[in-house]
Amino acid sequence: MNRSKSAYIRPLDIKNGRVEINHGGGGRASAQLIETLFVAAFDNEYLRQGNDGVILPLPPAGGRLVMSTDGHVVSPLFFPGGDIGSLAVHGTINDVAMMGAKPLWLSASFILEEGLPLADLQCIVASMAQASKTAGVPVVCGDTKVVERGKADGLYIATTGVGYVAEGVAPSGDSACAGDVILLSGTIGDHGMAVMSKRENMEFESTIKSDSASLHSMVADMLATGAKIHVLRDPTRGGLATTLNEIAKQSGVGMVIDEASIPINPTVAAACEFLGFDPLHVANEGKLVAICPAADAEKLLTAIRSHPIGIHAAQIGEVIKDDSCFVQMKTSLGGRRMVDWLTGDQLPRIC
């Protein structure tokens, strides 16, 4: 008699197992890893099709597509307030949102290092799936590769986001005009100092948490006010200082900001003081800068402050005519100084 064996396949040992080279080989081991860890967590109608790519609908008439991509290499992989997984979702959603768009889909590409504990990978994927679910932006396609031990640092995640932007909405870094005002959605430096507090050789006890969060619903609320938004940008690497300088250069304008008006969490200020960092240069992952005509500022500020992660929003300065494109700051002390781009890399692998 011919009795076929039951289709039992030994499940992945997530508790004790580690990523092995054959998990990236494209064979059954790859398929098992993808099925067990990724598809299960990200489950949606597009992924379930199991194809190499995904077919997506076009935007409604008049709308346009926005696309943005971001690689994530943060170290350590887990930090207070988030991890590389949630960061990979928030980072790309925010890049799409800063175009004034509604983010709709993400792709995710994982470069795994041989030896990464599967339990860590599962945690990261779960956190990523949770962030994607909360944001309402599904991961619709992905890829997994494995490199030999020592050739990566745990894992890297590249995500790409696609969204729609409505007709007439076009915030852009080159659109700041003299007379505009500068709005900031909350405290600065939280992400950078949260990561820093867990860095090898730098560890310090603190209650600082990363501000990593999706900003697209805040952007939607802002657009819904009908206010004119000339520029939207999230001050990530290089901090607020670098973002303002980028915009000043792109728009060919100067800026004057007021130090006393810039919100900062006191523990972040203290940690920066202790370590000799200028909080203006420290990275954020859940804040936005909006530049708009002065007449629209109040409307936008109210919208931002009504959002759960925008309660500390403030008007921090104004755009002026300046061919040198300098960003200047009135210091709390009453002096005036320039605010420059970040030089070098204050904190490598912050996102």
Next chain:
Amino acid sequence: MKYIDEFRDGVLAENLANSISIESRSDRIYRLMEFCGGHTHALSRYGLLSMLPENVQMIHGPGCPVCVLPIGRIDLAIRLALEHDVILCSYGDCLRVPASDHLSLLKAKAQGADIRMVYSALDAINVATQHTDRDVVFLAIGFETTTPPTASIIMQANDAGLRNFSVLCNHVLTLPAMEAILTQPGGVPLQGLVGPAHVSTVIGSQPYQAITTRFHMPIVISGFEPLDLLQSILMLLRQVNEGRADVENEFTRAVTSAGNRKAQAMVDEVFELRDSFEWRGLGSLPLSGLKIRAAYSTFDAERRYPNLSYISVQDNKACECGAILRGEKKPQECNIFGTVCTPENPVGSCMVSAEGACAAHYTYGRHLSA
């Protein structure tokens, strides 16, 4: 931030700025040198220069440890890392200082040298403990502030019998540099000196007496906070106006007359004076640097790696770091400032460290000279 915000109060700052303005006589120019790079940085960062009357001019001094390190000393560190295959531990500020052959420690790292940025001297010891199969060298730089920690780790390494650890010592002394500034032919005439904060916590206020007496030069030791600086500038103006030349201590909350005797004893235990040390901008100054005593010679990289002899290297001809460190020129008077020489691509060391006069002016003060 308690105990910090109090020293950054805008109202008090305005009052002090007014007092300075009243104290400054319009028929006089007050050229005051802040010796220390930390003060240079604070003056720029808090926008204090914009609060001073035009005739009160701050001249940046040579007290930036990274800036005064000559190319030849960085070359030694690079050679250790590239030719002797050591793990070289350095403070982050040194990594971008341009050296010979278009190299810097950062560029040597990209070429494969094992160069690690540490935040404290103690981290270097930890690296040595973790890598017993490799030689680890700590690139020690700085004035009297950073010398005691270096002395401490050498004593610790000695106690622990650590055999794979040594120090490339570049520690320098404040007073010989002050003296050099005040005796330099063609130097800018100064009416007063803002004395260093952290250095003075170690050496105390007493040693400056020799300078005030010899040069009839008012000195006010100042803390690093903006109100400290404004108060010290006011105290200097009063001394100048009254024709006095005293050592005054504004930073009384941290500086005593005798300084930190324990730290001084540790330094004395481990280090002795070098006959001469080359400074960028000031040239070779006798008895201005420290070397490791014979009793601790196993921890002296210069003795451990015998073919590591120091070769003096000329600065880039277009670079005015020398004149800027002597207070003779302002950063913006250098032809390559902000064009060929920027913080991203520094030609001279003053553009590297946040305490460097060029970097401070580039980062915080360009709008004043635009």
